[in-house]
Amino acid sequence: MSDNLHSAAPHVPLSENELKLLQVLVYEECGMHFDERRAHFLADRLQRRIKACQMNSFYSYYRLLTSGEGRHELAALLENLAVNETSFFRNKSQLDLFHKVVMEELLQRKAQARDYNLRVWSAGCSTGQEPYTVAMLMCDALSYFNLRNPSPVPLPSPKPLVPPPWKAEVLASDISYSVLRTAQEGMYPETLMDAVDFSYRLRYFDKVGDRYAVKKAVKDMVRFDFHNLKTEFLPQRNDVIFCRNVMIYFDDPEQKRLVEKFYRCLNPDGYLFIGHAESLFGISDKFRMIHHNNGTAYQRLEAKA
Numbered sequence: 001m002s003d004n005l006h007s008a009a010p011h012v013p014l015s016e017n018e019l020k021l022l023q024v025l026v027y028e029e030c031g032m033h034f035d036e037r038r039a040h041f042l043a044d045r046l047q048r049r050i051k052a053c054q055m056n057s058f059y060s061y062y063r064l065l066t067s068g069e070g071r072h073e074l075a076a077l078l079e080n081l082a083v084n085e086t087s088f089f090r091n092k093s094q095l096d097l098f099h100k101v102v103m104e105e106l107l108q109r110k111a112q113a114r115d116y117n118l119r120v121w122s123a124g125c126s127t128g129q130e131p132y133t134v135a136m137l138m139c140d141a142l143s144y145f146n147l148r149n150p151s152p153v154p155l156p157s158p159k160p161l162v163p164p165p166w167k168a169e170v171l172a173s174d175i176s177y178s179v180l181r182t183a184q185e186g187m188y189p190e191t192l193m194d195a196v197d198f199s200y201r202l203r204y205f206d207k208v209g210d211r212y213a214v215k216k217a218v219k220d221m222v223r224f225d226f227h228n229l230k231t232e233f234l235p236q237r238n239d240v241i242f243c244r245n246v247m248i249y250f251d252d253p254e255q256k257r258l259v260e261k262f263y264r265c266l267n268p269d270g271y272l273f274i275g276h277a278e279s280l281f282g283i284s285d286k287f288r289m290i291h292h293n294n295g296t297a298y299q300r301l302e303a304k305a
């Protein structure tokens with residue numbers, strides 16, 4: 001790599017050491033790891049933010065980032081570094097495993113214990129397609145469960161999406177405020193709806209102009225919040241955690257720390273879903289792998305009494 005990565009105007013000069021300083025700062029703030037292969041992406045985004053702040057040196061920008069007044073700019077930089085790619089029904093076979101195996105096991109186990117609270121966390125939810133997909137699948141699984149198992153309480157008519165006494169919540173979090181705003185709005189153009197088949201569109205969306213709006217009853221199940229997965233205090237008591245295509249940007253030590261935190265954030269026998277290109281192999285032995293067709297997930301192992 002050259003000494004001056006970006007010396008041509010209007011870019012500010014940027015040396016390898018300066019870029020390393022920023023790599024360390026980003027890693028410590030959010031866990032994202034920019035190795036040699038991704039250094040140019042980091043340099044490019046850094047130049048854009050320096051320009052947006054109308055600064056003329058790395059030194060003054062770095063001082064801003066590390067000062068009390070720089071918290072907003074640090075958040076903006078991290079937003080610009082995150083990859084937000086997502087889609088509805090992403091990794092269909094894994095979602096089938098969630099819908100048909102995991103939800104069924106959870107509902108049986110919880111109904112037996114008369115615990116009617118379900119909580120799923122979508123960690124790194126991006127623009128909302130993942131948590132809304134999960135909420136729709138939870139509604140379908142609850143409805144099918146109710147068909148086969150008598151409800152312990154009389155059901156109101158028309159039957160709500162989450163039939164009482166069940167309470168179902170999807171917590172959806174991200175480090176980027178801008179994706180959280182889009183997610184909260186819950187409006188998607190036709191071009192993002194390819195994977196949503198017509199029965200789902202009919203039941204869970206309203207057509208508003210040329211966009212699809214997630215129905216209020218589904219939106220009411222999902223709570224969006226800012227969370228940085230790097231921090232120690234993360235949402236507890238989850239039955240299932242989805243953290244897909246997020247850890248791929250972390251290095252091994254950070255992945256280990258995160259999976260250890262997820263273990264503690266799950267209820268006993270809870271489930272962890274990670275991305276297609278991610279694995280717990282060499283990261284943690286506190287989970288057992290489960291398969292269904294081509295879908296994979298991990299279940300928390302409990303210490304034997």
Ligand SMILES: C[S@@+](CC[C@H](N)C(=O)[O-])C[C@H]1O[C@@H](n2cnc3c(N)ncnc32)[C@H](O)[C@@H]1O
Nearest residue numbers: 030082083085086124126174175228229244245
């Ligand atoms: C590629 S998207 C994955 C979205 C969705 N989970 C999926 O698989 O379709 C990764 C998301 O993780 C978020 N992210 C990255 N680092 C994070 C961190 N330290 N804390 C919380 N979210 C983070 C990014 O902002 C981005 O929206």
